[in-house]
Amino acid sequence: MSIKQVIESIELLSAANVDGAAVASLLRSRGLDDVTVTRVEENGLYTDFLACTVPGQNPDAPALGVVGRLGGVGARPAVTGLVSDADGAIVAVASALKLADMAATGDVLAGPVRIHTHICPHAATRPHHPVPMMKSPFAMRTMMSHEVHPRMAAILSVDTTRGNRFVNRRGVALTPVAKEGWLLRLPERMLDLMGWVSGELPMVLPLTTQDITPYENGLWHVNSIMQPAIVTPAPVVGVALTAQTTVPGCATGVTNAFDIDVATRFCIEVAKQFGQGQCDFYDAVEWAELQRRYGSLAHLQTVGTEA
Numbered sequence: 068m069s070i071k072q073v074i075e076s077i078e079l080l081s082a083a084n085v086d087g088a089a090v091a092s093l094l095r096s097r098g099l100d101d102v103t104v105t106r107v108e109e110n111g112l113y114t115d116f117l118a119c120t121v122p123g124q125n126p127d128a129p130a131l132g133v134v135g136r137l138g139g140v141g142a143r144p145a146v147t148g149l150v151s152d153a154d155g156a157i158v159a160v161a162s163a164l165k166l167a168d169m170a171a172t173g174d175v176l177a178g179p180v181r182i183h184t185h186i187c188p189h190a191a192t193r194p195h196h197p198v199p200m201m202k203s204p205f206a207m208r209t210m211m212s213h214e215v216h217p218r219m220a221a222i223l224s225v226d227t228t229r230g231n232r233f234v235n236r237r238g239v240a241l242t243p244v245a246k247e248g249w250l251l252r253l254p255e256r257m258l259d260l261m262g263w264v265s266g267e268l269p270m271v272l273p274l275t276t277q278d279i280t281p282y283e284n285g286l287w288h289v290n291s292i293m294q295p296a297i298v299t300p301a302p303v304v305g306v307a308l309t310a311q312t313t314v315p316g317c318a319t320g321v322t323n324a325f326d327i328d329v330a331t332r333f334c335i336e337v338a339k340q341f342g343q344g345q346c347d348f349y350d351a352v353e354w355a356e357l358q359r360r361y362g363s364l365a366h367l368q369t370v371g372t373e374a
Contacts, residue, residue, distance in 0.1 A: 070327070072164035073324050076157045080140045080186070081149040082365065087115025087186045090160055094119055097167040105213060112204035114139070114187035116213035117159075121166040121180045123342050128178030131332050131341045132219030134295050135159025136226035138201025139190020142317045150318035152190075152201040153328055154227040154308040159184035161331045166338070178342025183214045193315045199229045200290060201316040207282040207291065211298040221302050221341060221348045223334050226292035228307035229314035229321070233273055233289065237323070239330045240270035242305030244349050245279045245296040246326045248364030249357065257337065258348050264332040276367065284370045290316075297368045302348035306330050344354040 079085060079093060087104035094102045101120040106113055115132045120130075135155035142150055163182045169175075175204055185203075193202035203210060216223065245249040253271065261269040274293065277286045281297045292305040308330060314321055340346035 068328065069161055069335065070164040070324060070328045072161040072168065073157065073328050073331055075148065075164060075326060076160040077322060080153055080160065082251045083141065083143060083188060085140065087117045088162060090117055090186055094163055094167065097164055098171050099163065107209070107213070109205060114185045114204055115182070116183070116185045118183045118216070119163050121170065121176070121182065122177040123180070125178060128342050129220035130179040130181050130218050131338045132216065132222040133162055133180060133182045133338070134158055134214050134222055134224045136224050136291050136294065137184070138316060139187035140202045141190065142192055142201060143189045143190035145192065146317055146319055148319040149322055150201065150300060150316060151229060151314050151318045152215060152227050153322065154330070155225045156184045156186060157322070157327050158225040158280060158306070158330045158334065161327065161335045165335060176339055176342045180226055180338045181216050181219055183216065185210065185214065187208060195230060195231065198313045198315040199317060200230050200267060203308065207294050208298065211294060215295045215298050219299065219301050221365050222294045222295050222299065222304070223306050223337060224292050224303055225306040225330055225334065226290055226314060228272060228290055228292060229310040230316055231289055232313060234270055234307070234309040235311055236270060237310050238326055239265060239269065240272040240307045240309050240335065242272045242274055242293065242307065244302045244304055245293050246302040246349060246354070246366030247300055248279065250276070250279065251302070251349050251354070253304070254349070256340065259346070260336045261333055264322070264336060265329050270309065272305060273310070279369050281370055303354060304348060306333060329350035
């Protein structure tokens, strides 16, 4: 169980004065040495980008990336408290804490895990149908330059996804795999792992092509869960925290520790098997055949042709 680490993360990120330094201090106190905080400021606003690496037994093994996606953990001064949108950061911090605690008691994963997110307790909101969402203080591509690392061989992108009507059930859903403009099928092993950690049939969040294009093209997106895919050739799977009803990203009192625990345990189980070479994100033979038959779709990682 990771519920202890989830509750720790919720309590820490709920504070109005939380920043990247406070989170980094907690991670270092649990034995993680490779922790960095980068503050980015613009027009009087700032956010702290947090990055840490949990080492594996084989430092040369492909690294799994866990990206906690969000606009902000708070929308102060407009609202008071931890917002619904904070789930990505909570899962990222809780995953780092749990992996650190496992390593301290002898369970070191085969390969490294790189965990990135950002800490912003005063983000704005933006209009979005059917409910408003959180808005980061910075352009999405700027954020991705801090949240996606070139050494991430595959990425789990965790994001609150309650502001839509596509998965009308509370829990955790997975997206198809996004890679260089392509949407690929979810591996059976990932569906197995989600079923095992949740004890329920796995849910899949449907995506459209425009959901894996950059935010700066101005088109509608389900949310930012797939934005890591615009800056990397690595395969990306979204881990979406969902609800039966539509919930604004800026709503408070929404955070559900039990759903976040499921998402955290899923990330950890994928990390265990990915480092051992037992959880590929895509079929390399099928990928090569898709490229041969239909060519590259990497132009979907760009803004495309502007008017």
